[in-house]
Amino acid sequence: MAQDDVKDRLFGDKKMSLWTIMVRTFAYLKKEIWSFVLALVLLVFSVAVNMLTPLVLKQFTNDLNLAESGVDFHDLLILGLGYFGLIVINQFLVYIQSMLLQKAGQKIIYRLRNDVFEHVEGMSIAQLNMMPVGSLVTRVAFYTANMSDLFTNTLVSIFRNILTIAGVAVIMFILSPALAGIMMGFLAVVFVISFFFSRHVKRIFRLERAKQSEFNSFLNESLSGMKIVQLYVQENRKKKQFDEQNLYLRKLRMKVVAAFAVYRPTISFLYYLALGATFFFAFRLNLSSGDVVAFYMLLSNFFSPIERLADSLNNLQRAHAASEKLYSLLDVKPDVVDSPSAIAIDSFRGEIEFRNVWFAYENEDWILKDVSFHVAPKQTVAFVGATGAGKTTILSLIVRNFVPQKGDIFIDGINIKDIQIKSLRKAVGQMLQDVFLFSGSIKDNITLYDSDAYTDEEVMKVCDYVNASSFINNLDGGLNSPVIEKGENFSSGQRQLLSFARTVLSHPQILILDEATANIDTETEKLIQDSLNKMKSIGTMLVVAHRLSTIQHSDNIIVLQGGRVMESGTHQELLHQKGLYFKLYQLQFEQAS
């Protein structure tokens, strides 16, 4: 997958046709289709019942004209109770309908979120490196939430408002076609005004939001950089910048206020005007007093749906933008995948061979140049060299985090391209330089979200093996002690030991270790060293080594420089050669020891 394409999908406004979006959204909606259908049916009923209430009032008013109607008091009582009954029924329908939609909508979002998250999980390391975490997180958490409005509110609200307007119109026409016709004129005017207003106000809102977020980041930055501002005595200058933004923001706010200050009163003006017209034409058209009351009630149900409809259109657009972003991400195909003929392997002997491997992260910037070496099963090999020599890269190629441009890598004589990635990674225990810990418990971190698959005893046994049990036992909660974000409540040495435990628990046949360069207190350092020595017996071990003792105890040392293998051999052999290794050794270790 071309890099530009990924970037384009993530950052560019990749446009999709409305039809594509609707089809894909409908695919999610389909599973809950019956909830939606039922909700819509209930909605029709509820709107219908809502329409009936003005009619009841009309009947009531007409009946009250006792001179003409001559009704009994009981008829009035029944009408009053009927009115209440209608309200209760209507609200009952509203409840069922709303909850159906809420549940269905939230379920859809739940599924969508899982899909997006799992999709992100499937990305290769190279792809993940290209995608800022922040933009992925907003897709998983934020844009999905934007879409949930669509299912729980927007769609239904559009439907309900259209139904309401239609229903009111129908009843008006039944009551008095002529007066209804006049009211339609008002409706048209309100509709046109609302439409233009909503477009106008959306533009201001967007501007305001953008300005607000710019203002917030300005504030954030100014506060974070206040030390610099104070040291450079630039308080007045920052204050001036602040004032400019502050004023601009207020002006935008007032624009919003002004827009509403024109729109709302205009609508209410039209409403009262329509009412005046009703009084006047009711007289002209010889309508009954009940008709007047009914129209009075209907009118208030007539104007507000239009305003709400305009709002819904804005929400619809927001959902559209959000879904575009989500579907674009879902369209990024993982670029490291199993070939169709890839085989699953349960267990490896642990023989590794690099054959003329060339690798570059980008273009022709070769990080590895024609690297070849062979590691026998159960051997321990140390990679030594300056920063940027390509040591870490070698390790990441073995687990197919990246794919070499030229040359091949074999494990047990099988080209790793022909091995299923999952079985490959299961066989290789990776201990990375920066140990990443998740917030949760220690056990969660060792089992990696697989706590149920292991008993505490099993985990503790592994911790014992890697020398992690002593500090874990010292914690109040033992294995269940909390780990805070990024493992900040543990020292780097302790984190290292936890990563060893993770590895040993997964029963690898090959271990790769990128030794931490960070300073580790001497006591933990010793524990780590012992633990490493034990782990060597587990299987083949490849180490990017920084510690002398790790290097000295390995079966083979491969010295890298500028992406090429310069020397290899045991510690003693290489020292005798008096080559690159000899110099490196002198520099890094002799003085320190």
Next chain:
Amino acid sequence: MLFGKYAAKFYKKYWYLFLLGVITLLVVDYVQTLIPESLGQIVDIFQADEPAQESQIMPIVLRVIMVALGVAVGRVLWRITIFSASSRIEMGLREMMFLKSERLSQTYLHKNPVGNILNWFSTDIESVDEFLGWGTVMMVDAFFMSTIVIVKMFLVNWLLSTMILVPMLLIVLWGALVERIMSSRWEQRQKANDELYDFSQENITGLRVIKAFVKEVQQARAFAKVAWKNKEINVRFARLQVLFDIFIEVIIGAIMAMTLCLGGYLVYRSFHGNPLLGIDIKTGDLVSIVGYFATLIWPMMALGQVFAMHSRAKASLKRISAFLDAEEDIVDGPEAVTLENVQGEIEFRGLTFSYPEAKKPSLQDINLTIKAGETIGIVGKIGCGKSTMVALMARLYNIDKGTLFIDGVDIMDATLSSLRSSIAFVPQDNFLFSDEIRNNISFADAEASMDEIEKAAAFACVHDDIAGFPEGYKTVSGERGVTLSGGQKQRISIARAYMKNAPILVLDDSVSAVDVKTEETILRNIRQERKGKTTILIASRVSTVSSLDRIIVLKDGCLEAFDTPANLMKISPTYQKMVMLQELESEVS
């Protein structure tokens, strides 16, 4: 109303806007009540025995049109006045807070994370603004509208009115209750959303670990759990909201039905010449009362919401006031003198310093004098007090009087602005603003010409880098623009400090991410360009300081030695060790 000195200050400034707005609101409220009355009159005319006359109808229609006009104009007016006042207050509060933040010391900013302060700037100010704007409108509206309507209702019929009003109080209570419960539930939902966000953030960041151990399925399961919880809380929140809405609708429906039944009964009795309790009531009266009732619903609900809004705004204003009242600990003394013509002599006289709430001092009994024009290095292990030493020179923290002098003036007696103007500081974190690079460099001097900016960049060996960017000096640094490397940032910070052309230049470990060759060039530039001016370099590499005039060696907050590099080789064990390691390194390269 909100009280307190800051609130009072703004009321004093904008009272006329509020007053005008409130009066308009009252007029609008009053005029609106003419509508149900008109409806009642129309109904009575229609139901009268003799047929309705145009002369009866027209005045009513005209009155409705007048109301329409009046209400429209009034609503425009109160929106503009009240919201203009509240947004001015919002702006004013923000301005005061920003000014305050500029005067607060690092000690305060350390104790209060930027996130908190930002919250006061946004959420809290907004809730004050909301109350001053919408709160005022709703309060006035609710009080007066309901008063007018209630009076009119009672004039029509006291019994029906009482019947309506008593249960309506329920609505007020209900409104307040709903606001309170919903806002706590809303927080719960917010927390669930945050949890989802944090989980995604953390787990996408740590995805490589998951992939390494092939635990994608387990991680996805854990995510699903969080997402499911989020879903459940959202549904629960929605249910509560729906239930609250339904409940209020049902209460209103019940009151309405009761009014209809009882009113119908009263009209019925009156019609048959047998009024109950002597209450004579016509159909039109009942219709009016129903109309009044409809107008009362909103104010009653609003009243409840205003209560909740008020308590929120009060809490927010309290936090804002606490911020505005925070102690400013680093300020000019009453008789502070302006440092002028600074030569750059710096003297530490028995200086001991502990950070607030630290257990042991970071610097202990430091005695030394840096002569004007010297180029000085400071070395020592991490945490030995190097950065503290230079931070104190710029008085980022307060120190005891009589312990630190510049040109013989106690810095505690100098004005802050003159002190800081005489020191160009390159802090360790080399913070740059997301602004064009040229503006970052000319931060100390907005008037600087392009030539001067380029000269500063050349001094810091960063000109070629900048010229290499597509937009050159206009390139924006930070998230919105290019991502600068650590070395580039450091060098731009150096250029920024150079622009200040101050008598004292301090570089706090500012070349650590710069390669050795570039470092040499920068050092050469410092020697040439800053001849006769004091320059202090904190360094982690010996190569940075070995050619300087003298070097301060710190150990655990104490002065181990202060001498020329040659002499240090004889007397300072820390320095000796550093040099030896350095030599080994150079051998290999």
